[in-house]
Amino acid sequence: MLTDTTQGETKGNQCKTPPSIEVPVLIVGGGPIGMLGGIMLAKRGLPCLVAEKYPQRLDAPKAHALNPRSLEICAAAGLSMNRLHAVATPRHEGADVRIVTSLVGQQIGSLPYERQDEAVRTLTRWPLINISQPAFEQVLEQTITQTDQVTLRKGLEWVSCEQQPDQVISTLIDRASGERFQVISRYLIAADGASSTVREHLGIPMLGPHALQHNMMIHFEADLRELLQERPAILYFLFGPGPSRVLIAYDIGKTWVLMHRCGEHETAANFGPEVCTRLIRQAIGSDKPPIQIKNVRPWVMSAQVAQQYVQGRVFLAGDAGHRFPPSGGLGLNTGVADMDNLTWKLASVEKGIAAPGILDTYESERQGVAQTNMRQSLSNAQRMKVLMDVLGYNPDAPETVKHIAQRLANTEHHLAIQEAVEYQREHFDSLRLQLGYAYGGTLQQEDSLPISDFRPKAVVGARLPHHTLADGRSTLDLMHFADISLLCGHNSGWVANSHRLGFHVHCLAQGREYEMQGHCPVLMGLSKSGALLVRPDGHILAVADAFSEDSLQYMQNALRSYMHPSSEPSTTTISPHEQHH
Numbered sequence: 001m002l003t004d005t006t007q008g009e010t011k012g013n014q015c016k017t018p019p020s021i022e023v024p025v026l027i028v029g030g031g032p033i034g035m036l037g038g039i040m041l042a043k044r045g046l047p048c049l050v051a052e053k054y055p056q057r058l059d060a061p062k063a064h065a066l067n068p069r070s071l072e073i074c075a076a077a078g079l080s081m082n083r084l085h086a087v088a089t090p091r092h093e094g095a096d097v098r099i100v101t102s103l104v105g106q107q108i109g110s111l112p113y114e115r116q117d118e119a120v121r122t123l124t125r126w127p128l129i130n131i132s133q134p135a136f137e138q139v140l141e142q143t144i145t146q147t148d149q150v151t152l153r154k155g156l157e158w159v160s161c162e163q164q165p166d167q168v169i170s171t172l173i174d175r176a177s178g179e180r181f182q183v184i185s186r187y188l189i190a191a192d193g194a195s196s197t198v199r200e201h202l203g204i205p206m207l208g209p210h211a212l213q214h215n216m217m218i219h220f221e222a223d224l225r226e227l228l229q230e231r232p233a234i235l236y237f238l239f240g241p242g243p244s245r246v247l248i249a250y251d252i253g254k255t256w257v258l259m260h261r262c263g264e265h266e267t268a269a270n271f272g273p274e275v276c277t278r279l280i281r282q283a284i285g286s287d288k289p290p291i292q293i294k295n296v297r298p299w300v301m302s303a304q305v306a307q308q309y310v311q312g313r314v315f316l317a318g319d320a321g322h323r324f325p326p327s328g329g330l331g332l333n334t335g336v337a338d339m340d341n342l343t344w345k346l347a348s349v350e351k352g353i354a355a356p357g358i359l360d361t362y363e364s365e366r367q368g369v370a371q372t373n374m375r376q377s378l379s380n381a382q383r384m385k386v387l388m389d390v391l392g393y394n395p396d397a398p399e400t401v402k403h404i405a406q407r408l409a410n411t412e413h414h415l416a417i418q419e420a421v422e423y424q425r426e427h428f429d430s431l432r433l434q435l436g437y438a439y440g441g442t443l444q445q446e447d448s449l450p451i452s453d454f455r456p457k458a459v460v461g462a463r464l465p466h467h468t469l470a471d472g473r474s475t476l477d478l479m480h481f482a483d484i485s486l487l488c489g490h491n492s493g494w495v496a497n498s499h500r501l502g503f504h505v506h507c508l509a510q511g512r513e514y515e516m517q518g519h520c521p522v523l524m525g526l527s528k529s530g531a532l533l534v535r536p537d538g539h540i541l542a543v544a545d546a547f548s549e550d551s552l553q554y555m556q557n558a559l560r561s562y563m564h565p566s567s568e569p570s571t572t573t574i575s576p577h578e579q580h581h
Contacts, residue, residue, distance in 0.1 A: 019181050023049045024350060026170055026185040028158040029192035030054075032063075032133060032332060033318030035140040035152065037189055037339040040077050042150040044347035044482045044536070049183065050144075051156040051172060053192070057141075060219050060295045061250045061257055062133035063332040064089075064234065067114070067434040069463070070336040071126035072538070076481055077340075079143055081126065087135040091116055093252055094130035094234035097428050099387065099421060101240045101401045102285030103247060104227050106408065108391070109421030113234050113428050123454060124435060124466050125474040130234050132250040133332070160201055161188060163312045187346055188314045191335075194302070196320035202311050208304035208374065212325065212381070216266065218258040218276050219295040225253050227286055237384065238283055239404060243395050244384065247283055258283055259326075268296045301325050303378045305370045309363035315342055322370040327380035328430055330373040337537075338366050344536035347482060348563070353503070357565040365439040373433060376451060380427040390420040426451055438462040439539055458525040464538050465524060470515040475524070476538055478514055480506040484541065484559065485534045489521060492529040493547035500552060503559050505533070533558060 025041055027034045030052025038050040066074070066084070075081055088094075095116055099108040114128045121127065144152050159180070161170040168188045173180050190198035199206075236247040243261035250256065258280055262270070271279075276293050302323040309316045318335030342362050348354035387393075391407055394400050407413045429452040436454045440461035449455075456465035464487075467475045479485045486505045488494035498507040508514060510521070510528075525543065526532060533542040533555055542558035544551035 020184055021049065021181070022184045023047060024186045025049070025189060025346065026051065026168070026183050026187070027189045027191055028170075028198050029190065029196075029318075029320070030152055030154065031191065031193060031318070032137050032140060033335040033339055034189075034191035035137065035144060036074070036077065036336060037191060037317060037343055038150040038152065039079070039140065039143055039147055040339055040343040041347065042147050043078055044343055045149075046343075046347045046350055047149040048151075049185075050150065050152045051158060051183070052152065052154045053157045053175070055155040055175065057134060057137055058295075059134055060217065060297060061248070061255060063136075063326075063329070064130050064132055064248060064250055065114070065128055065329040065333070066131055066136065066336075067128045067329065067333045068120070068124035068126050068431070069434050070333045071129065072124065072466075072476055073336055073340045075126060076476070076479070076538070078147075079139060083139050083142070084131065084136070085129060087131060087139065089130035089234065089249075089251065091129075093232040093249070096233040097235045097237070097424075098231060098233040099237045099239065099424075101404060102238060102283060103224065103236055104285040105240065105401065106405055107231065108239065108387075108404070108408065108417065109424075110233070111421065111425055111428050115429060115431060120431070121468075123431070123456060125468075125476070128434075130250070132255065158192065158197055161198070161314070163314065168313050186313065186350065189317055189339075189342070190314060190320040191317045191339075192320055194319040194323045196316065198314065199306065199316055199320050202314060204311060204316070205307045206302075206304035206323065207307055208302070208323075210302050210304060211264070211300050212303060212378075213301040214262050214264050214266070215299055215301060216260045216262045216268070216271050217295070217297045217299055218260060218271065218280065218293065219297075220256050220258070220276070220280055220291050220293045221254050222256060222280075222284075222289050222291040223253045224249075224256070224284065224289055227284065227289065228252055236283075239388070239391060239393050240282065240285075240401055241395070241398060242279075242282065244388070244393075245279075245283055262298070267298060271296050301381070303374050305367060305374055309367055310359065315359075315362060317342060321366075322374060324374050324377040325381040326377075327383075327427060328373075328377045330377050330430070330433065333434065334370055334373050337369070340537045341366050344482065348536075353483075353563065355564040355566060358563060360565070361439075361562075369437050372437070376430065376433060383424050383427050386423055387417075387420040390416050435463060458532060458540060458543060460540050460543060462540055464532070464534050464540055467516065467520045467524060469520075470517050473514070475514075475516075475520075478508050479534055479538055480536060482536055484536070486531055486555075487526065487534060488529075488531040488547075489526050490528040492531065494529075494531045497547070497552055500556070501559055502556050503563060505559075531555070 025048035027050045030050050034050050038048050041048045097113045098110045116127045155175045157173045159171045161168050168185050170183045238245045246259040248257040304323045306321045317338040324331040345358050432451045432454040438461035484505045486507045489510045495509050529546040531544045
């Protein structure tokens with residue numbers, strides 16, 4: 001347990017931080033991934049300390065989307081979905097992407113931004129929402145204040161660590177007092193962002209290009225509703241004079257960000273109020289609404305994945321382990337799933353349910369997903385080049401807008417422009433990457449399909465397919481957040497024999513704990529005597545078509561080999577219909 005909780009509190013007298021604190025898990029970084037990880041650990045019964053370097057949260061909007069899988073994870077972790085949706089961008093205002101010469105200029109084309117309609121609810125209970133990172137962080141911080149066993153401490157800067165066989169001793173600085181002290185933890189999770197101090201201290205290299213593009217993030221406030229009229233969107237790709245730019249509408253009535261490409265050696269000092277105002281006016285295409293510049297910050301577009309995710313008792317999560325181009329919105333969402341994968345394994349080891357070797361699967365499972373998402377993000381970033389070529393876009397030409405207008409007016413160019421716009425669709429519809437990634441390679445044969453083509457299957461390694469149950473819940477709502485679940489059909493022997501699996505599992509039987517509707521059992525691949533063994537993170541560990549002694553042995557082996565990877569595997573033969581992990 002955490003031995004002291006006074007630092008960072010505003011009530012009462014300021015207390016000196018003790019020379020050392022002991023806690024099972026130290027999370028470095030109090031951004032969205034660090035806070036969510038703390039909430040998950042606490043719900044899984046493992047106390048933790050989240051140490052955040054900055055005393056106050058930055059107000060720059062940063063990430064803007066939580067995809068369906070992230071929302072499913074948030075719901076399972078106990079976050080209020082009503083609260084998240086209340087602070088999200090209204091769906092009709094964030095449903096589209098527009099390609100324009102300026103915000104009020106000529107529209108070149110438009111596409112839906114992901115699938116946010118009701119039809120996608122056949123695949124997930126929670127369609128994507130657009131939500132600014134500060135708003136998401138506020139919900140997470142509110143949740144932490146109501147959650148036992150997790151403490152968020154601000155103004156604590158992590159400096160270094162020393163690993164021992166059974167613990168990690170970290171040195172931190174109280175930035176207010178300058179005092180150094182130690183945190184002794186069983187494990188350390190680095191969730192301290194793309195420039196991770198922990199990763200640098202460990203000497204873990206990032207693999208892939210570091211500087212694909214240099215940009216300046218210009219955060220400003222303006223009410224642009226009147227200008228937009230019938231053209232609201234979440235993203236506006238601008239093809240006007242100057243470098244290609246993107247406007248992000250976190251709130252079209254207030255909060256905006258202009259992503260402006262800049263030179264390698266340019267700093268925020270090169271973008272004073274006059275420069276930023278001129279660039280914003282150029283992007284908007286009007287000088288009517290008043291604007292207020294809030295923040296200017298440089299950032300570098302990278303496409304990198306850490307060489308390793310695990311070093312001893314230290315784990316990288318979120319941007320500490322992967323840096324993606326923002327195209328596709330996969331960075332934050334990949335980090336959410338990192339924490340979901342890691343936290344249940346840490347809790348299982350500490351409870352004695354799993355052997356320490358299971359922690360190695362964190363890297364083998366999540367690193368591959370990050371590499372796939374990094375490649376897709378890079379591909380997305382390069383897709384606009386096709387449209388630029390078709391439009392004959394020349395950012396240095398003062399007549400570029402007039403030239404584009406001429407091409408749009410020329411019927412000979414219509415089809416090519418429409419095809420180039422359509423080519424961008426995969427950039428904004430990646431449902432298979434969001435929901436269809438699998439651990440163990442069981443779905444690799446589908447890698448050639450478009451990333452928008454998601455076909456849920458109840459196979460080993462995949463996320464349990466979502467189906468709406470008779471009582472309105474999702475099949476995913478049945479899963480236990482901390483333990484393995486056994487989902488079985490009608491008239492099976494699994495209920496009577498689940499205790500023989502050798503591990504405590506939560507047995508959920510059709511007709512007893514849940515009731516499926518219509519063709520749901522068939523779609524789930526769950527026969528009357530079949531069963532699915534599901535991990536706490538919702539991914540399937542084993543599938544059996546029917547109950548038998550052989551299938552029971554198969555389930556036992558699947559559990560033993562995954563939870564205790566050093567155990568000797570069994571040689572029991574199973575039917576060809578049963579899926580191996």
